[in-house]
Amino acid sequence: MNKNIWRCECGGLLDLEFDARFPLKEITKRKETLWRYREALPVEDDANIVSFDEGFTPLISVHFNQRNVLIKEDHLFPSGSFKDRGATVMVSKVKEIGVNRIVEDSSGNAGAALAAYAARAHILCDIFVPDYTSEGKLVQIRAYGMNLTKVKGSREDTSSEAMKFAAKYYYASHYWNPFFFHGTKTFSFEVCEQLGWKSPDTLILPVGNGSLLIGVYIGFQELMRENIIEKIPRFIGVQPENCAPLACSFKKGLNTIIPIEKKPTIAEGIMIANPIRGVQILNIVRESNGDFIEVSEEEIIEALKEMIAMGFYIEPTSAATIAGVKKYLPRSSSGEVIVSTFTGHGLKTTETLSKIF
Numbered sequence: 001m002n003k004n005i006w007r008c009e010c011g012g013l014l015d016l017e018f019d020a021r022f023p024l025k026e027i028t029k030r031k032e033t034l035w036r037y038r039e040a041l042p043v044e045d046d047a048n049i050v051s052f053d054e055g056f057t058p059l060i061s062v063h064f065n066q067r068n069v070l071i072k073e074d075h076l077f078p079s080g081s082f083k084d085r086g087a088t089v090m091v092s093k094v095k096e097i098g099v100n101r102i103v104e105d106s107s108g109n110a111g112a113a114l115a116a117y118a119a120r121a122h123i124l125c126d127i128f129v130p131d132y133t134s135e136g137k138l139v140q141i142r143a144y145g146m147n148l149t150k151v152k153g154s155r156e157d158t159s160s161e162a163m164k165f166a167a168k169y170y171y172a173s174h175y176w177n178p179f180f181f182h183g184t185k186t187f188s189f190e191v192c193e194q195l196g197w198k199s200p201d202t203l204i205l206p207v208g209n210g211s212l213l214i215g216v217y218i219g220f221q222e223l224m225r226e227n228i229i230e231k232i233p234r235f236i237g238v239q240p241e242n243c244a245p246l247a248c249s250f251k252k253g254l255n256t257i258i259p260i261e262k263k264p265t266i267a268e269g270i271m272i273a274n275p276i277r278g279v280q281i282l283n284i285v286r287e288s289n290g291d292f293i294e295v296s297e298e299e300i301i302e303a304l305k306e307m308i309a310m311g312f313y314i315e316p317t318s319a320a321t322i323a324g325v326k327k328y329l330p331r332s333s334s335g336e337v338i339v340s341t342f343t344g345h346g347l348k349t350t351e352t353l354s355k356i357f
C-alpha cells in the first residue's frame with residue numbers, strides 16, 4: 001500500500017496484509033535495534049527508514065512477593081515511551097509515500113514520539129492534545145519544533161478536531177493508521193528472541209486505544225505463521241477502574257463497546273472512553289483465553305511508589321499496568337512465564353510526581 005490513505009473508503013478501519021519473514025541467522029547478527037527484524041517491517045526502501053537505532057529494550061526480571069515477572073523496559077525509548085516503536089515505522093512509511101506534513105491527536109506520548117521522528121525526518125507535524133495533558137509532554141512536542149494545539153473538552157473532542165484538520169494533510173494516527181501497529185508489533189519479536197525464540201505464557205499490557213496490545217498480537221501471529229513459536233500467549237489487558245470501557249464490555253460478555261461515564265484517572269495515557277478498535281481488542285483477549293483487570297487509583301499510586309522505590313522511574317500510566325500485574329499474580333501458576341512492561345518514563349510527569357513525593 002503506497003497510497004496516501006489511513007482508513008478504508010467506507011470510513012472503517014484499515015488493516016494491513018503483509019507477509020513477515022524472519023531469517024533468524026541473519027537477524028541475530030544485526031545491530032540490537034528493532035529494525036533488525038527488517039523483513040518483517042513494511043517499509044520498502046531502506047533509504048526511507050527514520051530511526052534513532054531504537055528498540056531491543058532490556059527484558060528485566062523484577063521480584064513481586066517471591067514471584068518473578070519479566071518487564072520490558074520500554075520507558076527507555078528515545079522519546080520516553082513505547083510509542084517510538086510505532087512512530088519509527090509509521091514515519092518511515094510516511095516518508096516513503098512522500099507526505100511532508102502529518103497530523104496526530106494524542107494524550108501526550110504518541111504526540112511526543114511522532115514529533116521526535118518528524119524532527120528526524122524533517123517533516124512538519126501538527127499535534128492536537130487534550131488540555132489536561134502533562135506539561136512535560138507538551139514541552140517536549142514544542143521543543144522538537146512541532147505545532148501544538150490544546151483542545152478543551154474530552155479526549156474524543158481532541159480527535160475530532162485533529163481529523164478535521166487532517167483533511168488537508170495526512171492523519172498519522174496511532175490508532176487508525178495500520179502502520180503504527182506494524183511498529184508496536186516489534187515488542188513481540190524482541191520478547192520472543194530474548195526468551196530464546198519462545199513465547200511467554202502470559203502478557204500483561206495496558207489498554208487505552210490498544211496501540212500496544214493489538215500490535216503485540218499481530219507480532220505473535222506473524223511469528224506463529226512462520227513457525228518461529230508454538231503458541232500465542234494469554235493477553236491480560238489492564239484498565240483504570242475510572243475509565244474501563246473494555247473491561248466492562250468483556251465482563252458482560254458483550255461484543256460491542258458501551259459508552260461509559262469516565263472519571264479522571266492519574267493514568268492519563270489510558271483514559272480512553274471510546275476506543276475505536278475496541279471490538280478488535282475484545283476479540284484478541286477472548287481468543288487468547290485472556291482477561292481484563294481493573295485497577296483503582298490507590299492501587300496505581302501504590303504500584304508507582306513501589307516501582308520508584310526499586311529504582312524504576314516510571315510515569316503513573318505505566319504504574320497502572322504494574323498494579324494489574326500485582327492483582328494477577330495470586331491467580332498465576334508457579335513456573336508461568338509472565339511478561340509485562342514499563343510503557344513510559346517518569347521524567348514526563350514531573351508535576352504529578354512532585355505532588356505524590
Ligand SMILES: *Cc1c(COP(=O)(O)O)cnc(C)c1O
Pocket residue numbers: 081083109110206207208209210211212213269270272315317318343344345
Ligand atoms: C499510549 C500509552 C499506553 C497505552 O496505549 P494504548 O495505545 O492507548 O492502548 C500506556 N502507557 C503509556 C505510558 C502510554 O503512553
